[in-house]
Amino acid sequence: MSGVRGVVDTERLCEIDGCNRSAHSGGRHCSGHAKRVERGLSLAVPLRENLSLRERVLQLAIDLVRCDSENDQEWERCWDALEHALVRWSDSIRGRRGGLARAAALSASRRQEIAKQAIEARWDPEDRIRRIRAAKYRRAKERRRAMAAR
Numbered sequence: 001m002s003g004v005r006g007v008v009d010t011e012r013l014c015e016i017d018g019c020n021r022s023a024h025s026g027g028r029h030c031s032g033h034a035k036r037v038e039r040g041l042s043l044a045v046p047l048r049e050n051l052s053l054r055e056r057v058l059q060l061a062i063d064l065v066r067c068d069s070e071n072d073q074e075w076e077r078c079w080d081a082l083e084h085a086l087v088r089w090s091d092s093i094r095g096r097r098g099g100l101a102r103a104a105a106l107s108a109s110r111r112q113e114i115a116k117q118a119i120e121a122r123w124d125p126e127d128r129i130r131r132i133r134a135a136k137y138r139r140a141k142e143r144r145r146a147m148a149a150r
Contacts, residue, residue: 016043053089060085 012023014030021030029037032047051059060082067078106114 019047021047053085053092057082057085057089 013019014021014023014033015028016030016033019030019033021032023029024031024034027034029043030047033043036043060078064075064078064082067075069075
């Protein structure tokens, strides 16, 4: 960091050849290489790129095709990595589309009605007082049971 708060010195880069990431605070390496030093791993191996799920799946599929089919252990490793990425990708798609499907299943008037009911239930003063009293009653009842159990 330079003398001005929030301004990063561009000259402080990771010391590893070919790495153009900024150096970790107070260190000589970027956060990825610093973690490798901490774990005792080789610094010669390049860091994994930050890819989107789609790019990661594509790269893993290419790696599987290029994999030596004679080496069963290597092929299984490539297949497992691809399978894991595909599962994550499908989960993200299902999550995005699930919310849209639920919203589309209700008409606009029904969604508005549900929202109004939620607001009324939340801000109805009488209902709020009833809930507070019920909670106080439950706590008092639990205290009496605890005292009786002693």
